[in-house]
Amino acid sequence: MMTNDKIYFVANWKMFGLLNSVDRINKVINLSKKRTFKNIKIVYCPPITILSTFANKIKNKNIKLGAQNIYHIENFGSYTGNVNAKMIKDIGATYVILGHSESRKDGDNDNIINKKIQIALGEKIKVIFCIGENLIERKKKRTSVVLKKQIFNALKGIKNIKNIIFAYEPVWSIGTGKILKPKDLYHDIKNIKTIIRKKYKSNKIKILYGGSVNPKNIKDFKKVTNLSGFLIGGASQDQNKFIDIINKTFN
Ligand code: PGA
Numbered sequence: 001m002m003t004n005d006k007i008y009f010v011a012n013w014k015m016f017g018l019l020n021s022v023d024r025i026n027k028v029i030n031l032s033k034k035r036t037f038k039n040i041k042i043v044y045c046p047p048i049t050i051l052s053t054f055a056n057k058i059k060n061k062n063i064k065l066g067a068q069n070i071y072h073i074e075n076f077g078s079y080t081g082n083v084n085a086k087m088i089k090d091i092g093a094t095y096v097i098l099g100h101s102e103s104r105k106d107g108d109n110d111n112i113i114n115k116k117i118q119i120a121l122g123e124k125i126k127v128i129f130c131i132g133e134n135l136i137e138r139k140k141k142r143t144s145v146v147l148k149k150q151i152f153n154a155l156k157g158i159k160n161i162k163n164i165i166f167a168y169e170p171v172w173s174i175g176t177g178k179i180l181k182p183k184d185l186y187h188d189i190k191n192i193k194t195i196i197r198k199k200y201k202s203n204k205i206k207i208l209y210g211g212s213v214n215p216k217n218i219k220d221f222k223k224v225t226n227l228s229g230f231l232i233g234g235a236s237q238d239q240n241k242f243i244d245i246i247n248k249t250f251n
Contacts, residue, residue: 005206006229007229007249008041008043009040010042010045010229010230010232010236011045011232011237011242012045012068012100012231013045013047013068013233013237015047016237017046017050021046022046025054025057027243028042028063028239028242028243029057029058031246032061032063037062041064042064042246043065043095043128044065045065045066045067048067048068051091051092051093055091055093059092064094065091065094066126067083067096067097068097068100070084070085070088070096070116070119070120071116072112072115072119073119074086074119074122085122085123089124094125094126095126096120096127097128097167098113098116098120098128098129098130098154099154101130101169102174110149110154113153114154114155114157117155117158118157121158121164125163126164127164128165131147131150131166131167131168132150132168132169132174133146133172138172144191147191148195151166151192151195151196152199161200161205166196167207167208167209168192168209168210170211174233175212176212177212178211179220182224185221185224185227186224189226192207193205207227207228208230210230213245214235215235215244215245219248230249
């Protein structure tokens with residue numbers, strides 16, 4: 001892992017969790033009080049219904065809060081069933097996941113994701129921007145082309161990427177247990193950085209990996225030295241597993 005910067009552990013709870021689920025982060029809160037925690041950044045992204053409960057729970061703690069999506073309209077209005085960036089910010093979210101493959105499946109395309117990124121950044125919310133190829137694209141060796149398109153389209157008109165954290169999530173790896181070999185992942189991350197650098201001069205590009213990260217395979221992932229952390233779905237709902245992943249990343 002990169003050692004100088006903080007390593008991110010983003011917990012994506014997806015559509016899981018009820019009010020009483022917040023007690024499932026007690027051990028993580030204890031961990032965040034330890035001195036060794038200074039190298040770690042934890043961001044919880046629970047469903048919108050318990051965002052506010054989470055916000056109270058982690059108040060004055062070393063843990064950040066994120067939403068799993070926002071609507072593509074900046075202002076308030078008659079958009080039944082939706083929530084905008086101002087609303088999640090108001091509750092205490094300082095991050096938002098955008099472009100997740102499950103949101104793309106639900107209708108988010110590059111153009112909409114672009115709008116959402118602009119709106120989030122405008123509200124000073126940090127963006128966790130997900131990209132990734134599906135299995136057919138991988139097999140056809142189109143991964144690089146697909147990622148390039150996702151990146152350039154979604155970042156159209158965006159001048160500064162300092163508040164964007166990229167998350168490489170091969171779609172075929174999400175929730176399946178299938179993962180890349182460390183050296184292949186290293187290569188893919190390197191390639192993504194090269195693509196981003198074609199447009200942005202930044203030397204501080206942060207890329208997380210997401211897809212079936214668990215306490216068993218983390219020892220392989222930690223070998224991938226060009227990563228800045230992980231976006232964790234299933235395993236993040238079990239605090240013992242989540243903590244195990246964090247500990248094993250450093251030991
Ligand atoms: P997973 O999900 O860890 O359950 O594979 C990752 C994600 O979808 O962000």
